[in-house]
Amino acid sequence: MKRLLAAISLLFALLPSARAISLADGRECISLAGQWNYIVDPMDTGIYKYQMQLQKPQKRYFADRHFYQDKTKLIEYDFDKAPTLTVPGDWNSQSERLYLYEGTIWYRRVVDFHKIPGRRWFLYFGAVNYQCMVGLNNNILGTHKGGFTPFWFEVTDVLQEGPNSLIVWVNNSRGASEVPTVNFDWWNYGGITRDVLLVSVPEVYIREWRMRFDGAEIEVSVKLDGGSDTVTLEIPELGIRKKACACKEGTAYFRMKASPELWSPDSPRLYDISINCGADKIKDRVGFRTIRTEGEKILLNGNPVFLKGVALHDETIGVNPGRCRSEEDVRALLEAAKDLGCNFLRLAHYPHSEQMVRLAEEMGFMLWEEIPCYWNIDWASEDTYKNAENQLLEMIGRDVNRAAVVVWSMANETPRTPERLAFLGKLIAKTRAVDPTRLVSAAIQKDKPDFYHPVIDDDLLGLTDLISFNQYIGWYDGKPADCDSVVWSIPRGKPVVISEFGGGALYGNHGSDAEMFTEEYLELLYRKNLSMLSKIPGLSGLCPWCLKDFRSPKRPLTGIQDDFNRKGLIDEQGRPKQAFFVVKAFYGQE
Numbered sequence: 001m002k003r004l005l006a007a008i009s010l011l012f013a014l015l016p017s018a019r020a021i022s023l024a025d026g027r028e029c030i031s032l033a034g035q036w037n038y039i040v041d042p043m044d045t046g047i048y049k050y051q052m053q054l055q056k057p058q059k060r061y062f063a064d065r066h067f068y069q070d071k072t073k074l075i076e077y078d079f080d081k082a083p084t085l086t087v088p089g090d091w092n093s094q095s096e097r098l099y100l101y102e103g104t105i106w107y108r109r110v111v112d113f114h115k116i117p118g119r120r121w122f123l124y125f126g127a128v129n130y131q132c133m134v135g136l137n138n139n140i141l142g143t144h145k146g147g148f149t150p151f152w153f154e155v156t157d158v159l160q161e162g163p164n165s166l167i168v169w170v171n172n173s174r175g176a177s178e179v180p181t182v183n184f185d186w187w188n189y190g191g192i193t194r195d196v197l198l199v200s201v202p203e204v205y206i207r208e209w210r211m212r213f214d215g216a217e218i219e220v221s222v223k224l225d226g227g228s229d230t231v232t233l234e235i236p237e238l239g240i241r242k243k244a245c246a247c248k249e250g251t252a253y254f255r256m257k258a259s260p261e262l263w264s265p266d267s268p269r270l271y272d273i274s275i276n277c278g279a280d281k282i283k284d285r286v287g288f289r290t291i292r293t294e295g296e297k298i299l300l301n302g303n304p305v306f307l308k309g310v311a312l313h314d315e316t317i318g319v320n321p322g323r324c325r326s327e328e329d330v331r332a333l334l335e336a337a338k339d340l341g342c343n344f345l346r347l348a349h350y351p352h353s354e355q356m357v358r359l360a361e362e363m364g365f366m367l368w369e370e371i372p373c374y375w376n377i378d379w380a381s382e383d384t385y386k387n388a389e390n391q392l393l394e395m396i397g398r399d400v401n402r403a404a405v406v407v408w409s410m411a412n413e414t415p416r417t418p419e420r421l422a423f424l425g426k427l428i429a430k431t432r433a434v435d436p437t438r439l440v441s442a443a444i445q446k447d448k449p450d451f452y453h454p455v456i457d458d459d460l461l462g463l464t465d466l467i468s469f470n471q472y473i474g475w476y477d478g479k480p481a482d483c484d485s486v487v488w489s490i491p492r493g494k495p496v497v498i499s500e501f502g503g504g505a506l507y508g509n510h511g512s513d514a515e516m517f518t519e520e521y522l523e524l525l526y527r528k529n530l531s532m533l534s535k536i537p538g539l540s541g542l543c544p545w546c547l548k549d550f551r552s553p554k555r556p557l558t559g560i561q562d563d564f565n566r567k568g569l570i571d572e573q574g575r576p577k578q579a580f581f582v583v584k585a586f587y588g589q590e
């Protein structure tokens with residue numbers, strides 16, 4: 001019990017249309033962070049029966065021996081004797097033998113629980129990569145696919161007084177029709193990588209709330225689950241205290257004129273907001289801003305803004321990096337981006353943690369969030385589409401009330417085929433229907449018919465708000481000096497944001513600026529690229545690829561890469577390369 005009570009924190013908004021839950025609504029919850037026993041099961045012995053592939057799991061492993069020991073059977077596994085992994089956390093960075101592991105791991109945690117009359121309980125997972133099946137006391141609660149977004153199950157009727165056996169089957173195998181697909185340039189960190197929480201709510205609770213601001217009016221909708229009641233909304237610093245009944249379909253609407261101080265990178269002003277309904281109370285901090293485009297400009301709060309960005313992965317700074325687990329982990333990345341002079345981040349190539357989004361908002365970064373429709377996924381598959389759309393909706397559901405998020409991005413460097421256009425077109429339409437208040441984009445690839453006259457003419461650009469593309473002149477294409485002669489052909493009329501450019505260098509590897517992987521080469525590459533890109537008419541933003549060297553199994557070059565993509569402006573330990581200062585100086589100019 002002590003263990004349970006020790007971990008009370010934070011708040012939660014359930015956004016069922018997008019099936020998300022927010023971490024910071026001030027609701028009571030119990031963190032299940034800590035040591036979980038695990039069993040590595042590369043053959044999926046816990047799923048498949050001898051010589052037979054079952055459609056349904058055998059429940060063998062879910063029938064945790066700790067509670068369900070059948071004395072007549074041979075015992076071949078025992079969670080109690082198994083080693084432990086820290087949750088949240090990826091498994092690859094926690095054990096040398098799991099460094100490259102892709103497959104199944106079973107997790108087990110015994111949860112002490114004491115019922116509170118009149119409360120409902122939800123078991124919430126911040127993210128599990130890539131798919132999982134969750135069992136509680138030998139009941140299978142359900143499954144989830146998609147490694148970067150939150151999901152949960154109601155467990156009110158499954159939780160028992162006293163010890164409960166919580167078992168999670170996690171599998172991070174890659175698959176051709178999955179999102180992402182088999183081939184991608186980052187580490188496939190497996191495991192229960194983000195928070196696991198038991199969230200307590202009353203019988204009637206606030207299932208979803210959503211705020212919009214158009215520059216003059218604030219609109220809030222609040223959906224209840226379990227009944228109808230009066231809802232009270234308060235934003236004390238704006239003198240707002242209003243009541244509305246969630247009588248019709250359990251939804252209450254509020255609309256009021258307001259002139260808040262606006263959120264911006266220079267002044268990331270946030271206001272306390274609280275929503276009360278009977279015994280349920282949500283507390284959050286919200287910012288007010290508008291974002292739109294006008295011709296080739298991006299307007300934040302009605303004023304043109306240049307996106308001084310950098311792209312980054314959700315990976316810690318340190319000698320043995322892994323997925324970020326704590327606020328300190330994400331703060332270290334954000335501080336490096338601040339030092340670089342950024343006001344904008346591309347959170348690549350999948351949804352980063354809610355912690356990252358919230359801290360970035362507090363620190364004054366505009367954000368681009370994206371889903372892992374990366375390179376060539378299975379565009380023709382209906383299941384692949386459903387999976388991508390689900391990840392998109394879970395991402396939007398989680399972060400829809402965050403002022404910092406200004407761009408939802410659908411995809412990265414995807415081939416120009418009719419199937420892909422139809423797939424991404426559908427995702428864009430869905431995004432606009434769910435959230436018409438933000439910009440929509442996709443990082444596209446340049447066409448290479450003529451090296452010195454690269455063309456950006458993808459039909460997808462007719463559907464997006466930004467013209468965003470990745471280009472690597474000076475690294476994969478030609479030499480840095482070629483930048484001097486390149487003339488871009490880019491359609492006019494929309495803001496251009498370069499979503500990637502850059503090259504690799506090993507920190508401390510000094511030599512000639514003609515030698516790849518030296519700091520001098522990378523410095524020259526950045527000088528030449530920045531000068532070339534600055535000439536693009538309508539240029540509204542830049543995202544160097546990328547902030548930090550990151551682990552990638554596609555980068556084995558011994559002595560230079562050693563399993564790291566070396567395109568960071570800082571290395572994996574956070575040490576700035578010479579190129580870092582070139583970008584910093586560029587961003588320092590007003």
Ligand code: GCB
Binds near residue numbers: 185
């Ligand atoms: C790209 C990808 C990015 C890679 C990068 C590279 O175009 O979008 O995920 O890591 O190039 O380093 O090649």
